[in-house]
């Protein structure tokens with residue numbers, strides 16, 4: 001690991017000031033992604049600002065009926081929070097489907113949004129990678145790309161965003177609150193992560209020096225009809241090959257409103273609003289689900305070793321929609337692999 | 340990109356001295372002030388500086404759970420956290436759970452159920468299981484399996500591990516019920 005200096009921020013203003021005052025500095029939350037990348041020399045910050053103990057760990061009601069998730073609340077405290085379990089069980093399920101209890105105890109909500117891709121070449125500093133070293137090329141295109149994306153890829157990068165939590169968030173559409181050298185602002189979750197285009201070095205739209213302070217969930221939590229389906233190489237403690245988050249509002253057997261987002265398929269959590277529109281007003285039948293799933297993957301492109309993801313995603317969407325419509329997943333249940 | 344291998348002599352000047360500083364940790368009930376560089380992981384601080392070698396380094400990347408310790412009662416991977424981030428925290432390692440003469444209930448259950456072969460993953464398994472007991476969320480066998488999934492055992496002693504943890508979980512819940 002490269003040498004660096006370290007400080008612990010006392011409040012948000014102190015954190016922003018400290019980061020701005022040091023070149024090549026980085027915030028650190030739980031450290032579960034950043035320290036890993038520093039050990040591999042993928043990231044080499046010269047100064048770390050510890051934000052994990054900032055007073056941003058509360059989970060509290062918002063006046064508009066929503067729920068504020070503090071940026072430094074851990075993934076565990078968020079998943080097991082009583083309000084999250086009751087009002088946003090989709091989020092509870094998605095968080096518990098990710099990583100391990102030890103990692104979730106350390107990982108923060110802010111860090112989860114900011115975690116970097118698991119593309120093999122991004123981690124391997126001996127190989128070209130446009131995300132790690134802009135302009136060096138993409139080793140995954142034509143290489144081993146089993147974990148890479150099938151939607152929204154570019155000629156510069158085909159990496160995926162690896163988070164489970166963020167797939168549920170894409171469906172729930174919170175607002176991301178940030179503080180930076182130029183003050184506070186909010187970013188719609190939909191606009192937080194970005195597609196690679198010709199600048200894959202940027203995972204998201206956070207400006208230099210900005211600190212995430214909270215995620216503000218709207219009131220609507222789809223607590224009755226939801227599903228988080230995660231498909232992976234082993235039953236637990238593995239990243240998603242494909243995952244699907246669904247939230248439905250039902251009127252008898254008719255879908256009144258729908259949310260649909262996919263993980264493991266793109267550079268950002270992939271919410272498909274045109275598919276949501278197609279579901280609206282339709283009967284919750286196998287025919288509807290099949291049609292919508294085909295629509296979502298219609299423009300998907302395989303890269304060789306990840307071709308299987310197209311069919312896997314199509315089937316996963318059908319299954320998750322069915323589970324959500326039938327209310328199969330129960331609020332507060334432990335995630336046991338989405339059987 | 341890492342440094343290319345060349346035969347050019349090193350001209351980068353004298354490296355700056357390593358800026359170490361005191362870090363106060365409460366390890367197994369004892370306050371220890373260690374002189375550490377900021378990049379020392381909690382795992383290395385425990386093993387190399389506090390000389391508590393019960394905690395094991397498996398992968399050093401958060402993938403195996405061998406380095407699991409309890410920080411303020413919560414289980415985390417000590418390889419993916421820096422010691423400086425834990426100033427004044429309470430750290431419990433396998434050495435703090437029981438003694439050879441007086442094993443903790445989990446340690447005794449691991450012996451009784453043959454829950455190891457080489458034993459390398461065992462300190463992490465037991466600290467993780469202690470964290471699972473503290474959390475109080477695992478009751479059924481399926482729940483224990485899922486909530487112990489952050490600990491790999493390359494010897495495949497999973498059957499014994501599950502039996503050992505289940506026994507203590509059941510005992511604790513019947514004690515609470517009584």
Ligand SMILES: Cc1cc2nc3c(=O)[nH]c(=O)nc-3n(C[C@H](O)[C@H](O)[C@H](O)COP(=O)(O)OP(=O)(O)OC[C@H]3O[C@@H](n4cnc5c(N)ncnc54)[C@H](O)[C@@H]3O)c2cc1C
Nearest residue numbers: 029030031032033034098099108110111114163164212401
């Ligand atoms: C073995 C392993 C398996 C895993 N499996 C899964 C999985 O199955 N599913 C899944 O979703 N995740 C998985 N993870 C990833 C894990 O969820 C992330 O590492 C974690 O969420 C990152 O949070 P952190 O607080 O530790 O971030 P850190 O490592 O502290 O930081 C990550 C990044 O976020 C930045 N950052 C941190 N906090 C803030 C803030 N408040 N504002 C702005 N920037 C910030 C840091 O500068 C850094 O760039 C796994 C990780 C490991 C090691």
Ligand code: SF4
Nearest residue numbers: 119129130138157158
């Ligand atoms: S897919 Fe993206 S992250 Fe992977 S090698 Fe190509 S540029 Fe790098």
Ligand code: FES
Nearest residue numbers: 397398399404418
């Ligand atoms: S050594 Fe820490 S998880 Fe493997």
Ligand code: FES
Nearest residue numbers: 456458492493494
């Ligand atoms: S007993 Fe050998 S690795 Fe678990």
